[in-house]
Amino acid sequence: MRCILLGPPGAGKGTQAAIIRDKYTVAHISTGDILRANVKNNTALGMKAKSYMDAGELVPDSLIIEMMKERLSRDDCKRGFLLDGFPRTVSQAEALEILLKDLEVELDAVILLEVSDEVVVKRLSGRRMCKQCGAIYHIEFQPPSKNGICDKCGGELYQRDDDKEEVIRQRLAVYHEQTSPLVEYYSSKGLLRPVNAEQSSDSVLRLIEQLFGKD
Numbered sequence: 001m002r003c004i005l006l007g008p009p010g011a012g013k014g015t016q017a018a019i020i021r022d023k024y025t026v027a028h029i030s031t032g033d034i035l036r037a038n039v040k041n042n043t044a045l046g047m048k049a050k051s052y053m054d055a056g057e058l059v060p061d062s063l064i065i066e067m068m069k070e071r072l073s074r075d076d077c078k079r080g081f082l083l084d085g086f087p088r089t090v091s092q093a094e095a096l097e098i099l100l101k102d103l104e105v106e107l108d109a110v111i112l113l114e115v116s117d118e119v120v121v122k123r124l125s126g127r128r129m130c131k132q133c134g135a136i137y138h139i140e141f142q143p144p145s146k147n148g149i150c151d152k153c154g155g156e157l158y159q160r161d162d163d164k165e166e167v168i169r170q171r172l173a174v175y176h177e178q179t180s181p182l183v184e185y186y187s188s189k190g191l192l193r194p195v196n197a198e199q200s201s202d203s204v205l206r207l208i209e210q211l212f213g214k215d
């Protein structure tokens, strides 16, 4: 399985990718998670990326492409990968094509998780994440058993800095302007597989599995 999970912020890319990674042992590569880890560790990349992320803007393509070149060349990608949050611009998609050509592999599909802007705002304003293991929760839709504590590792849950309503609206605007052209880009290559992602997480997973003949 070599796939891209495409969709607006809050569509459920991270949620679905984590389930698929655990069930089918493929590498889950989330550019957002890699960037947040760099910010947390005060690396040079993290320091450059932070202001863009806090403002809901995209981190410059050159930084992202360099980061993904290194990540995709690691051994765990040989069994397959799920790209979550990359590519996000046509230039990133073109760079990905070159990276995959160099690695002599091809994409199987681009799964487009479709949700409306209003659902995005509701999902992201209620999202909580684990500081330790990165597990994703929602105060209403996927609450932890104990308030503020991760079910998986006991870590503390927090709200991402960019999950404030004004930043969410900006991220949505950036998605519509800079990322949505990828829908046409991948559709014209016959790779796009749209999925209605305004259903329960289990139903969305079933639809994705059907695409791969794994239901």
Ligand code: AP5
Pocket (backbone or CB within 6 Å): 007, 008, 009, 010, 011, 012, 013, 014, 015, 016, 031, 032, 033, 035, 052, 053, 054, 056, 057, 058, 059, 060, 061, 064, 084, 085, 086, 087, 088, 092, 123, 124, 126, 127, 128, 136, 137, 138, 139, 141, 142, 162, 171, 197, 198, 199, 200, 201, 202, 204
């Ligand atoms: P990133 O971390 O990639 O954020 P994003 O794309 O905005 O996506 P999210 O993580 O917000 O949402 P998601 O679709 O994964 O939803 P989730 O599963 O968590 O990027 C952050 C920033 O990094 C960017 O703004 C940018 O600055 C930078 N960046 C990253 N990649 C970049 C790139 N390639 N180029 C340039 N800059 C880049 O779900 C959301 C919530 O909904 C959760 O609470 C979850 O529990 C709930 N939920 C999920 N599914 C369902 C469901 N079916 N029903 C009900 N609730 C659900």
